[in-house]
Amino acid sequence: MSELKTIPESELVSAYIAGDENALVMLINRHEHKIFGFICSKVMDKSIAEDIFQETFIKVIRTLKRGKYNEEGKFLPWIMRIAHNLVIDHFRKNKRMPKFDSKGDFEIFDLISDDSLDAENKLIKDQIEGDLHELIKVLPKDQLEVLQMRIFKEMSFKEIALKTDVSINTALGRMRYALINLRKEIDDKNMTLVN
DSSP states (O other): HHHHTSHHHHHHHHHTTTTTTHHHHHHHHHHHHHHHHHHHHHOHHHHHHHHHHHHHHHHHHHHHHOOOOOHHHHOHHHHHHHHHHHHHHHHHTTOEEEHHHHHHTTTTHHHHOOOOHHHOEEEEEEHHHHHHHHHHHTSSSHHHHHIIIIISSSOOOOHHHHHSSSOOHHHHHHHHHHHHHHHHHHHHHHHSSOO
């Protein structure tokens, strides 16, 4: 039995994609406690957490079966990001966000600014932050500048307008287009930062 725990996740993923259903069961068993605990800590309701947990693995199965999984060696952070996104979706549907401070901008930044993350969440946060920094490199210079001032320097749009010598509407427009372009990049790369 202990031999089963040493099978690398990449081999289990490959085995599942090749048709071995037991490989998925092993992956679920290996991470069930961490993932379910994370979801429970956010929604504070066991039955809702169970629904989100099941939905998480439905998404995992669909992604694996479509051959869209490409996060070699990062299986747990990938699943945790899916679970996080589903928690966010749950709160969006219920119009409440008790555990994530939403400022009305791009939801992924809420996770990055959360200082109360435990080690598990820090791993996910670091992965998302790394992905995000790679994504923003593709933005046009004017959009990148506004996004960095707004998100990372927490400047108001009035301050951004003064600093970049444009109108507030132009600054707002650049931010809007930056977010649209980021979402397009996320979709194009089939990433799971935000669903």
